[in-house]
Amino acid sequence: MSKKPSCIGEGLKKGAWTSEEDQKLLSYILEHGEGGWRHIPEKAGLQRCGKSCRLRWTNYLNPEIRRAGFSYEEEQIIIILQASRGNKWSDIAEHLPQRTETEIKNHWNTHLKKRLIDKGVDAVNDQPQASSPSPAKPKKNGSQEESNLDEQTLQSSSTSPVSLPCSSSFNITIPEISSDETPTESDFLSCKKGLERSSSTSRLLNIVAPRAASIGKILSTSIDGTLGSPIASPCPTSSLSQSSEHMISNKEDLGKSSDLSIIDNDFSQFLEQFLNDDETENLGGYNQDLLMSDVPSTIVDEDDLIGDITGWSSYLLDHPDI
DNA sequence: AACAGTCTCAACCGCCTCGAG
């Protein structure tokens, strides 16, 4: 079937939107609602194609969009969901309220993916990279620390892996980390017969698993009222109050991807154990968090959305299939 | 201060899916 381009027409404007155009589109949609994008430009007095209007609305003008930087938890969600679902940004966006798929996609491509690639995980092509990290690429300021931490983590991963039990069909190992960091790591990923995971995805999950452990510990600490300690402060809990409701409301959706069953109930047990763990003084694992290491402090809850600290844990507990 | 290299992200492109007729 041959289709004509969706945006054809004489005199249609391209490129950056002006504030005047934004105002016209915003006013129209607020008055008439979304939908019928093909006719919106004409009705709103815009020299744009409908598709462009839709994108402008969904990615920028929609007042529900949160434009603050990504929080630690949001990044973890992205990484976990990307590992399990691939680049299904719209799917991932459903579980990150106030975030657009474009935002998530950009953040992944410009930040998260690079971090994983630096660690030898080709999360895009799902192929393990050579042991040598990405070619000598000059690191910008502030990344040296991250690099060191990552190397440390990877090194421990490559030199002394800890095999998970019963992983005959799901060949996955996780980095050896001090017991106080991930005391229940062996509980995290149990084997699921018939499951096939590619090596890099497995390795990605290996990295994410202890990070999730860190989240559990942080939450546990937070609930105990000790989050104010400097060591925990970098962990933003932004948007939890709003996001948790939305996230949980989507829990049925989460299960629609069968590949998410990989972790099944074990993750729930794993996290529960963490939340019940009274031992909160040692957050060393969090300090070593490779994913947190370059999250700028400026993005911490700019919208002051902290409210429901249990949102994140509830989300995870309610989504054993993540 | 000027320039070059790098990074970020809004916008675009082209293909796909789905529903109406």
Place this chain on the structure above:
DNA sequence: TCTCGAGGCGGTTGAGACTGT
């Protein structure tokens, strides 16, 4: 069942911002 168009989706691009020299 087939065709067609609207909307959705993921990948790519390029302008502007940022950073280092």
